Amino acid sequence: MQSSSRLQRLTSAPAFKRFVAAPEFGPLVLLLVEIIVFSFLTSRRASVDPFFSIFPSFLSSTNITNLMTFIPELGMIALGMTMLMTAGEFDLSVGSTFGLSAIIMWTFYNAGLTSLEVGFLVAMLISIAIGFVNGWFVTRLRIPSFLVTLGMLLIARGAALYITDGFPQRTWSAESPLVDVLVGEFRVGDLRIFTSLLWFILFVVVLHYVLVHSKAGNWILASGGNPMAAIARGVKVGRTKVWLFILSAVMSAYAGITSSIRVSAANPNSGDGYELEVIAMVVIGGTALTGGRGSILGTVLGVLILRVMRNGIVMVGVPGLAYKIFIGAIILGMMALHSTLERRTGNGR
Amino acid sequence: MANDLVRMEHINKNFGSVQALDDVTFTVGRQEIVGLVGDNGAGKSTLIKILSGAHPASSGQIYFDDKPVEIKNTWDAIQLGIETIYQDSALVPQLSITRNLFLGREPLTGPRYLQRMDKRFMDEQTRKLLGELGITKAINPDTPITSLSGGERQSISIARAMFFESRLIVLDEPTNNLGVEETHRVLKFIQSARDKGLSCIFITHNIYHVFQVVDRIVVLRRGKKVCEANPKQTNIDDIEKVITGIHDTLPEHRAG
Numbered sequence A: 001m002q003s004s005s006r007l008q009r010l011t012s013a014p015a016f017k018r019f020v021a022a023p024e025f026g027p028l029v030l031l032l033v034e035i036i037v038f039s040f041l042t043s044r045r046a047s048v049d050p051f052f053s054i055f056p057s058f059l060s061s062t063n064i065t066n067l068m069t070f071i072p073e074l075g076m077i078a079l080g081m082t083m084l085m086t087a088g089e090f091d092l093s094v095g096s097t098f099g100l101s102a103i104i105m106w107t108f109y110n111a112g113l114t115s116l117e118v119g120f121l122v123a124m125l126i127s128i129a130i131g132f133v134n135g136w137f138v139t140r141l142r143i144p145s146f147l148v149t150l151g152m153l154l155i156a157r158g159a160a161l162y163i164t165d166g167f168p169q170r171t172w173s174a175e176s177p178l179v180d181v182l183v184g185e186f187r188v189g190d191l192r193i194f195t196s197l198l199w200f201i202l203f204v205v206v207l208h209y210v211l212v213h214s215k216a217g218n219w220i221l222a223s224g225g226n227p228m229a230a231i232a233r234g235v236k237v238g239r240t241k242v243w244l245f246i247l248s249a250v251m252s253a254y255a256g257i258t259s260s261i262r263v264s265a266a267n268p269n270s271g272d273g274y275e276l277e278v279i280a281m282v283v284i285g286g287t288a289l290t291g292g293r294g295s296i297l298g299t300v301l302g303v304l305i306l307r308v309m310r311n312g313i314v315m316v317g318v319p320g321l322a323y324k325i326f327i328g329a330i331i332l333g334m335m336a337l338h339s340t341l342e343r344r345t346g347n348g349r
Numbered sequence B: 001m002a003n004d005l006v007r008m009e010h011i012n013k014n015f016g017s018v019q020a021l022d023d024v025t026f027t028v029g030r031q032e033i034v035g036l037v038g039d040n041g042a043g044k045s046t047l048i049k050i051l052s053g054a055h056p057a058s059s060g061q062i063y064f065d066d067k068p069v070e071i072k073n074t075w076d077a078i079q080l081g082i083e084t085i086y087q088d089s090a091l092v093p094q095l096s097i098t099r100n101l102f103l104g105r106e107p108l109t110g111p112r113y114l115q116r117m118d119k120r121f122m123d124e125q126t127r128k129l130l131g132e133l134g135i136t137k138a139i140n141p142d143t144p145i146t147s148l149s150g151g152e153r154q155s156i157s158i159a160r161a162m163f164f165e166s167r168l169i170v171l172d173e174p175t176n177n178l179g180v181e182e183t184h185r186v187l188k189f190i191q192s193a194r195d196k197g198l199s200c201i202f203i204t205h206n207i208y209h210v211f212q213v214v215d216r217i218v219v220l221r222r223g224k225k226v227c228e229a230n231p232k233q234t235n236i237d238d239i240e241k242v243i244t245g246i247h248d249t250l251p252e253h254r255a256g
């Protein structure tokens, strides 16, 4: 009796209500459910079937290390995409930029043209150019971002294939402080952690701040919500969007380079199809495809949800090929949830 | 007149082969409410869009404070103190009242490089403004625009223009889709803006609204300015006849 009234008091507190009404609440619940279900299924499987007890369980440090290694790579792209989508545009060329940037850096380095650091800078400059061209076509020529970035997807992928003749680039001969800065390893207890995770966390904090607390964030939200009204108020919508296209390309390039160092391979085809997975992560987190609403924290949850799903279903023994069925189902389920919530509360910040 | 706030002289505007404005000269005095009327497609919106920098004139000259100015984009217009509230929506529906009020002019706090919005100040001002608006029900500054009525939205757009001490407020059909009560509130708002020293251009199809608040009426027809009148010296019938083209000028002009 007493405990139920305490529960009532808790659930009627304004802070609790706000927490539940937040667009990030749905994804958070889904993530927790996933973790609980997978932990339960993997531990049961290990106890029933002695063969599986040699595999790490879902919550083992090996598996958590594994999860945290992958998260920053797609996660970085998803952060850039979140900002861009909040402003009402999206970028299909992220996967190609991911592949091309690593190819450029390693090609320059392997050919002995530049040091690795300069190769890195060249790759970053090219990604800035990619983002600028995307933004320029979208804002100046008023071509939908779907078409512009589809064109760029093909150009960047084609460039990566052409430069390499389709062959992977050598990556193992590199000795450079850059490698340690981007994906250095260190241990925290049983966990092996890459510096890329720290970079990811830093970007989460910075971009969350920008979107929610800064003047730029207000401009980004307004550019996606009602560009005409924003322009009438003197908001430089075109310039804002160009910067976000550049951000998206730079984040993709950064992720591509990080990934190539970590797996010691720069394959001209890597990043293929990432654009759709990233957009899925972003929308699952509650950012609107049509702009005007966006959440960096939601995106972090979206990234975790899909990563945990990919990792978990393999561990419980569902064939990995079925992964796409689950992503599809999650997208549809989350979209239904977000649209219901929005209709009920008229969501805004 | 030398003492006008805005003078648009010999404005022409072509959209391809369509001549939307034909040698229009249009002025707004200081602390004056000018009603701009005319049938659909007369060129009213086009004229004020040139003034607010939404698109350039094909030819003509604009003077603001008796100085020739070039208004190339909305930013130029805002710098001059011209605030436009468009026919459709001037607000971002997903954003809160506070965020809309300060959009484009966000006050900052803390070190400049952080570009942090001063949310506390913004919320305070919004609460104050909402009180002045006479919206009786308590509205939270965090409320998104989507959950406000049309009249509340218009009031907020107008209040925003007043808050930032613009010199000229341009309203393109602000009373469209509004109920009786809300229309009344918007009209009162326009008058109180004038009393605080602002000038106003008020576009509407509702002649009765025009007669209630404006100091001068300007009629456009097919891109041409056909007449100007003082509402105290003319009547609704005559103006309507000029708008629709039954008459070319007002009675006394015809006589004289």
Ligand SMILES: Nc1ncnc2c1ncn2[C@@H]1O[C@H](COP(=O)(O)OP(=O)(O)OP(=O)(O)O)[C@@H](O)[C@H]1O
Pocket (backbone or CB within 6 Å): B015, B018, B019, B020, B038, B039, B040, B041, B042, B043, B044, B045, B046, B047
């Ligand atoms: N962007 C444009 N491109 C081509 N023609 C245009 C454009 N904007 C306006 N026009 C044309 O210019 C003329 C004047 O239009 P405008 O919008 O100024 O009329 P209005 O007086 O505001 O009418 P309403 O009362 O219906 O709002 C119309 O014939 C219209 O078709």
Ligand SMILES: [Mg+2]
Pocket (backbone or CB within 6 Å): B044, B045, B046, B087, B172
């Ligand atoms: Mg109009």
